[in-house]
Amino acid sequence: MAEPIAFTLRLRRYDPESGDAPFWAEHTIELEPHRSILDGILQAKARFDGSIAIRCSCQAAICGSCGVRINGRPGLACNTRLRDALRDAPDGVIEVEPMGNMPVIKDLVVDMDAVHWKKIRRVTPWLVAEEDGLPEREHLVDRDSMVDVTQAMACIQCGACVSDCLSMEADPLFVGPAAAAKAYRFVADPRDTQQLERLRDLAEDPHGIYDCTHCFTCIDACPKGVAPMNQIMRLRRRAADDHGIVDRNNGERHEAAFATLVRDRGLLHEAELLPRSYGGDSWLGKFHPAAGRVLLSSLPVVTKALLRGKVRPRVAVAGERLPREDRRHVQRIFDTVEGRPERLELNLYLSGVDEDGAGAADRPPEGSETR
Amino acid sequence: MKVAYWPGCVSRGFAPELHGAMARIAPLLDLELIELDRAACCGAGVLSEHNQELADTLNARTFALAQQTDGELMMNICSTCQGAQTECQERLDASAEYRALVNETLAGEGLVYETGLTNKNLLWLLVEEIGLETLRAKVRRPLTDLRVGPFYGCYIVRPVDRLGIDADRPRDTYLSRVIEALGGTVVEYAGMRKCCGFPIVTMNPETSLRQAGRHLGDAKDAHADCVVTPCPLCHLNLDLQQPMAERVVGREIGMPVLHLPQLVGLALGLSPKELGLQRHVVRPTAVVDWSTSVVAAVGA
Numbered sequence: 001m002a003e004p005i006a007f008t009l010r011l012r013r014y015d016p017e018s019g020d021a022p023f024w025a026e027h028t029i030e031l032e033p034h035r036s037i038l039d040g041i042l043q044a045k046a047r048f049d050g051s052i053a054i055r056c057s058c059q060a061a062i063c064g065s066c067g068v069r070i071n072g073r074p075g076l077a078c079n080t081r082l083r084d085a086l087r088d089a090p091d092g093v094i095e096v097e098p099m100g101n102m103p104v105i106k107d108l109v110v111d112m113d114a115v116h117w118k119k120i121r122r123v124t125p126w127l128v129a130e131e132d133g134l135p136e137r138e139h140l141v142d143r144d145s146m147v148d149v150t151q152a153m154a155c156i157q158c159g160a161c162v163s164d165c166l167s168m169e170a171d172p173l174f175v176g177p178a179a180a181a182k183a184y185r186f187v188a189d190p191r192d193t194q195q196l197e198r199l200r201d202l203a204e205d206p207h208g209i210y211d212c213t214h215c216f217t218c219i220d221a222c223p224k225g226v227a228p229m230n231q232i233m234r235l236r237r238r239a240a241d242d243h244g245i246v247d248r249n250n251g252e253r254h255e256a257a258f259a260t261l262v263r264d265r266g267l268l269h270e271a272e273l274l275p276r277s278y279g280g281d282s283w284l285g286k287f288h289p290a291a292g293r294v295l296l297s298s299l300p301v302v303t304k305a306l307l308r309g310k311v312r313p314r315v316a317v318a319g320e321r322l323p324r325e326d327r328r329h330v331q332r333i334f335d336t337v338e339g340r341p342e343r344l345e346l347n348l349y350l351s352g353v354d355e356d357g358a359g360a361a362d363r364p365p366e367g368s369e370t371r
Numbered sequence: 372m373k374v375a376y377w378p379g380c381v382s383r384g385f386a387p388e389l390h391g392a393m394a395r396i397a398p399l400l401d402l403e404l405i406e407l408d409r410a411a412c413c414g415a416g417v418l419s420e421h422n423q424e425l426a427d428t429l430n431a432r433t434f435a436l437a438q439q440t441d442g443e444l445m446m447n448i449c450s451t452c453q454g455a456q457t458e459c460q461e462r463l464d465a466s467a468e469y470r471a472l473v474n475e476t477l478a479g480e481g482l483v484y485e486t487g488l489t490n491k492n493l494l495w496l497l498v499e500e501i502g503l504e505t506l507r508a509k510v511r512r513p514l515t516d517l518r519v520g521p522f523y524g525c526y527i528v529r530p531v532d533r534l535g536i537d538a539d540r541p542r543d544t545y546l547s548r549v550i551e552a553l554g555g556t557v558v559e560y561a562g563m564r565k566c567c568g569f570p571i572v573t574m575n576p577e578t579s580l581r582q583a584g585r586h587l588g589d590a591k592d593a594h595a596d597c598v599v600t601p602c603p604l605c606h607l608n609l610d611l612q613q614p615m616a617e618r619v620v621g622r623e624i625g626m627p628v629l630h631l632p633q634l635v636g637l638a639l640g641l642s643p644k645e646l647g648l649q650r651h652v653v654r655p656t657a658v659v660d661w662s663t664s665v666v667a668a669v670g671a
Contacts (some may be wrong), residue, residue, distance in 0.1 A: 166566040170390075170585070171578040190575065195496040210574040213582070214416050215566035216454075216529035233420045241421065249574045258417045262429075266411040268380035301614060301652065310611070310650040311385055320383045326409045329480045330429065336476045337425045344424040346462045346469050354463040 002032040007082050009040050011052060012097040013107050022104075025049070026093065033083035037096060038066050040082055041108070053107035061223060064158035068108050069097040074160040074221040077108075099163030101172070115172075116159045119179035127186060128194040145190045151349045152185040152231050154224045161218035161228050172226070173207040177218035177228030180209060187238060191263040199239040203247040209235045210251035225349055241343075256281040259334075266322030266330045271315070274298075372500060375442035376404035377433060377490075379449040380412050381603040385611065388647025389603050392632040393493070395446050395646060398640045399509065400501060404442045405431025407433060410605035413455040414465030415604070416570070423462075424473070425506075430459040431473045432489070435482035444489040446496050448632065450602030453492040454534070455524025460490065461533055480549050490528055493631055494601045498545045503552040517528075517661050519634065520558040520595035521546035522586065522609065524602030525566050546599065549631075558595040569608040577619060583608040584620030587628075596657040597627040599634045606630060607641025627655035637662060 006028050008173045014022035027044035038056055054077065056066040061079040068077050071088045072095065085094045102110040122216040129139065161177040163189050183202060186192045202208040209232050218228040239245045240252040257276035272283075279288025287294075305311040305327075321327065337344075382390040397404050410433035419426035433456070438443040447453055463470050464486045474483050491499065497506055527534065528543045533668070536542045543564060547557045568582030587609060590598050601604055608616070610628040617624050630638075633646040643649065645661045 087625075140571065155614050166582065167571070169565075170568065170581045171575065174578070204577060211571060211578060213525075213566045213568055213579070214570045215525040217525075217566075219530045236420050237422075253423050254573050255417055259421050259425075262412045262414070262418060268384065268412045268415070270381065270385045274573065290544060299616075301611060304609060304614075304652050305385070308650045308652065310652065312387065315384055315387070320380070322409060322411065326411070329432070330411045332479060333428050333432065333476055334425065337422060337428055341422075343422060344472075345428075346423065346466060348462065348465055351466065355468055 002034060004030040004032050006030050007040060007086060008093045009037075009044060010093045010095045011041070011044070011107070011124060012156055013052070013094075014098075014104050015106050016104065017106075025052075031082060034037075034081055036078050037068070037070055037080045037082060037085055037094065038077035040094075041077060041096065053105075053109045055109050063157060064156035067099050067110075067158040067163065069099060072096050072097075074099060074163040076158060076160070076223045077171075079223060099159055101162055101165060101168050102159065107184055110159070112159055116157070116162050116176075116178060119162070119176050120157070120182055122175060122212065123179045123183040124186070124194070124198065125179075125182050127189060127192055129191065130193045136311070139191050141190050147350060148347075149185050149188045150182045151347065152188075155181055155185075155222075155226045155228075158223065160221045160223060161226075164217050164221050166215045166217050167211055167213050171211060174211045175205065175208050177212075180212070180235060181226055181228040181231040184235050187235060195238075196243055197237065199243055200245055203239040203245045203249070203251060206249055208249075209239065210247065210249040217292075218341060227349065230347075237343075250277045253277050253279075253281060253285075257285070263331060264321075264327075265319065266327050267320050270320030271311070271317070271319060280341065293321045335341045372401060373403040373405065373440075373442045374444055374446040374496070375407055375437035375440040377407045377410060377413075377437070377445060377447045377452060379447060379452045382448055386606055386630070388650045389448060389606070389630040389632065392630055392636050392646045395638060396632050396636045397643055398643075400497075400506075400635075402446075404446075405442050407440075407445075408437050410436050413449075413452045413623070414459075414462040415451050416455050416458075419455070419458065423633060426455070427459045427462055427469075428473050428476050428560065430456050431463055431470075431478070431484040432477055432482060432487045434460065434463075434559070435477060435484040436647035438485065438488055438621060439482075439492075444491060444496075444500075446491055446493060448493050448601070448630075449604070450492065450524030450600075450603045452526075453490070454529075456490055457533055460488070473501055484636055492601055494527070494545050494549065497541060497549055497635070498542075499540070503548060506549070506635075507552045510553055510638045512638055512662070514550070514556075514634070515554050515640050515665070517555045518558045518594060518596045519550045519555045519629075520560055520590040520593065520598040521550065521563050522590075522598045522600040522602075523564050524600060524605045527566050527601060546601070546631075550599065552636070553635065555634075555638075556606060558590065559595045560586075560589040560593040560595070562589045567602075567608040568606040569604045572608060572612065576615075579608065580612060580616040580619040583612060584622075585618035586623065586640070587613065587616065587624045587626045589623060591624055591626055594660065595626070597629055599629045601631040603630065611652050620639065625653060627651065627653050627658050629655065629658065 066077040100149040102115040254277040274293040275286030279285035279291030414426035566581035572579040636646045
């Protein structure tokens, strides 16, 4: 058994009702290094200051109560070991703060109702079944059809992803990673009868699935491997590609135009992508009134870029493209892949990595890399 | 060192000064660039959103083209390419069955992707292959008193596991270490690892530009003379769109944004003009003034 050793915790303390400003309090606790941050906080509370507030229950990363920020990164206090947190503490003191993007009730307790639960409720977080009255028997689904949603179902509603969502930081109305993952859980459930409605709702909402900047923060934040951003991308794929929902946020048009331009040219052509994202996926897109308005408003910037020689006129008009032979190969790849009867998706959360260990996730250490 | 060089789309489209600056600094760093001029767009996360196998196959083609060269590894100059390509490579490397299927599509062209390709952004290459000591020794005009704020771009710092960021390879601190090695002063600020907002600039311009404007404002409040980024897509939102971002956040910022090879080039003794600094939307006056004052000092 490891011996208890001393760890210093720096806790963010704040009581809005006191009228005092937030402050940092340091406490040195003694615990075995494999014990959790939560154990440390509870010891500090028991030994030094009973007024420290933290929400907790199961202490086993199941209940999702003890979401906090540890050394600036979101996570659960109960499944972060003291020794790991110490390694990430720049000055040898483990810093614990309340989660972000939500108001603080006291110390490490944030108002989950005001943000997280409100957004969860916004996506109709229950199965909408077909029958009006009581069904005659249970609704059976085959096992395979539910595998896809197990990743989203692993969510324990701790709010760690909401805490650090960068889109929500800039747009508090954004539906956010946790609620979007919850939405996917029902969109991909074969028993749900409102899939199209759910998708249309989230695609048309200016603060819906197209408000995600694809920054990966929620993927790193999640203690359960839910990868909410990946669920958002799945929602987009289903909305745009499976249901052909052309949303008013230009999400579908942007994706379609991107794919068409790469298919036609092999490379991206930014000067075409912008107007097509607004006006539609064809060369005529830029003459659409919606595209015209945007182009007009961005005219000063474009003019400046042209004057400075940043954007060369030839590139702005004709764009770059691959040699003809390579364009043919790229187009053949598009034809082959898009011609498959079913879209292929490899989710490593479900499939795992080959045991031979050749995978990128298991890359050999520096210096031994060979080709 | 010989590398298979993937410049990406934006460095040849709306940020040609990046491609130009890279070509200028390569010989000074003893880098021989074998340009992958037949490879296709990495998809920037948008193609994989559309169809994952499509993005994986296009990038497998790029990797296969890189493996046909005699470069020691593949190098890119775009955070977004790094992230998007690493994501595809992770899937390709995870399953032999999947890889075989993708290679079947590439077979028509006589190409095959085999695991084991190393693909590094210039930033990683500077630290891990060239080495900071070697870089320091090559500096002709140290960035003395130039206050530089790092801006990484999401795709090169997250997710940490996929990108191989850990205590042994703290790749999310490399920009600061490079700035230091070049003799500059690192200015850390709140937004340096946050999102520039570019991916949603056509979907929600307000949210997008607010992100760019806030981070630039943070850098200004921390008294940075300029910001440096290894990502040309970030550069589009931070520089090209900066006048619009200023409007959204309601303040004048005027923060010059340099591409990584431009900052390296300045320290290696190249002139701002050779590095295409005059092409930026936000005039890098502070940087140009600094460079002339240093040159004058050397001359005297």
